Amino acid sequence: MVTSLPRSKTKKQAAGPAAAARKKPTLNIAMVGHAFMGRAHSNAMRQVNHFFDLPFEVVPKVVVGRNLERVEAAREQFGFEEASVDLDAVLARQDIDVVDVATPNDTHGPISMQALRADKHVMCEKPLAMSLKEAKAMAALAAKGDRKVGLWHNYRRSPAASLAQRMIARGDIGKVRTVRAVYLQDWLASADAGWSWRNTKAVCGSGAHGDLNAHLIDMTRFLTGLEFVEVCGAMETFTKKRKDGAGKSRPVDVDDALLFLARFSNGALGSFEGTRVAPGRKNHNRIEVSGEKGSIVWNLERMNELEVFTYEGAEDARGFRTIMCMDGPHPYAANWWPDGHIIGYEHTFVHTLADFVAMLKGKKVFHPNFDDGVAVQAVLDASLKAAETRRWVKVPG
Template sequence: MVGYAFMGAAHSQGWRTVGRVFDLPLRPAMNAVCGRNRDAVAAAAARHGWAAAETDWRRLLDRDDVQLVDICTPGDSHAEIAVAALEAGKHVLCEKPLANSVAEAEAMAAAAGTARAGGRVAMVGFNYRRTPAVALARRMIRDGRIGTLRHVRASYLQDWLVDPEAPLTWRLRRDQAGSGALGDLGAHIVDLAQYLAGERLTGVSAVTGTFVRERPLPSGGRGTVTVDDAALFTGRFASGALASFEASRVAAGRKNALRIELNGERGSLAFDLERLNELSFHDQTEPAVAAGFRRILVTEPGHPYLKAWWPPGHGLGYEHTFVHQARDLVHAVAAGTEPAPSFADGLQVQRVLAAVEASAAGNCAYTPVSPAVADFPT
């Protein structure tokens, strides 16, 4: 694994736990974690259960005991590490968003395609797909429970940048993060919308805003914020269904508020991350006198992933999405099958993000997502 901070800790939890919960065709061995600060990465290795620590990610590619590289670094290094790892014959897991630009994402997807022919797989880490309630919603939509899709509403709101004196970290620098709330949060809801709908967005119309343009530097003084604080955009799917999206890191009182609702001709489904063991479902075909949204408690052994966990009614949490992510990737590696979401899926999300920025720069002009294709891989 490359990177050991927030996402590194979450991914470590997944790798450390997955073999203790699920029956796997292969058993992950946490052989090495890499970071630039020798003392800090050594401490992270000891804390999270890694056998060794490295300070140069290139050394991981030379190690025979490393067969998979998990990338948990800022976006500006994703492309270089992922392409090199795939060319070195390693499987790759890369955190979202896939890259900082469409060009980088295209290079990564191309490298993944070449590696695929040699038996190596590459997956992008959109962990919210692995929430059992979201996976159940996907199953219900594919089974036709809401009928033809008409409308999607998605929002992801946080408040950690409300304070104008919050420090200027790498997430607020375009050269390292690529974009702000758009890439950090918007990437998740774009992926979820396309995943649940089973089709791609073909065009968007957007506005973005940066409300605090200078923040204190950790080393002293002040620096310029070069990314967005919030992004709002509408979109159209290939089928003609409409969508609206909100991503903000300045929504006071919202800590990690992701919500998505899909409306179809036969009903609606809604998921709220703050109630992540639940799914709301309305069946429009029921008589109106008794119809309404009903709460599905997603803890039954017949629900996605849950047979391996606790008795019904015992809920899971955020960290379990990374265990499920590791489980799905290990199965893909063992079977030699394309994992989902693939680097091609990550590239599609990157194209949507680029279209949002282009639309916002053009004062909300409708901007096609290029290339606009109707099919969407399962």
């Protein structure tokens, strides 16, 4: 992680970040895919040197897609220098340093591996792969060379989540006993909601599970440092057919909701719920970690705050307290605004990119990388199997 800069340095940066950045070597990024995540990633590319002191100047060089007219519109809006529909030609270029994979799940493996073979660094969207087997192949290929790889599990890098990790690691809540995590959305609650690639197994592997539980699994590993040992679960598809954009009825062969229980390497227990059919819940990504001495709660919908309970002070005055996580000592906070000025969803992508770019120089390893993606995929596959077979399943180590 790029640790927060001391105040004095932040001021220096503010004096002339653009001028300072121009003197640095450039890091040219080719981004594949240009819709939701393409917008989020390219925004990060344009912001990152403005707020972080990095060894490279990040250049949104080429945006790659399948339809030239749409790619050209994305180039114009997102600020790339070039647009292309020829990934092979882009990967053959010597001046491309990083390939950013912002496409649907079934393309993560093929595009990332093609980029690694072309000797590029790779940042890939989550979930890493369609299966554990594919994830392992990706990680094995990454391990062969010296290119760096990362995954866009951006929530890790909200200041509050990073602070929670720091507090848990230093023992503020003691040994972890339980984790309860939910990621609740409602955009598929109505049977009238349209069909998309997110409803088809061949493109995304699973539904709410790979989409939302992937984040919960990554966040749990990040916060607690624990590995999942075994899981059991249940899932349901409540709406089995949806209409596509042309009005054609299409089958839905992925879960609307998947819930699972877990046992961890230290004997701790966890409960997880990923759903896209919880009316009223928009992006309710919340995790509560309880230890022997206290509890910590992170909630994306209140992402600048961290709730903490510890057994301190007078007995009659105890309760959860709320830490506003945008002061100088908090992770990433000093890179932004004076104390207390809150940030949002898009900043987590800037932090992710900042840390990745910082680690391109030197020998440090970026997390989450493809090995972390393998660990997440192992839990995803095991809990999907557990839900399908209605039994406990060991998570392959």
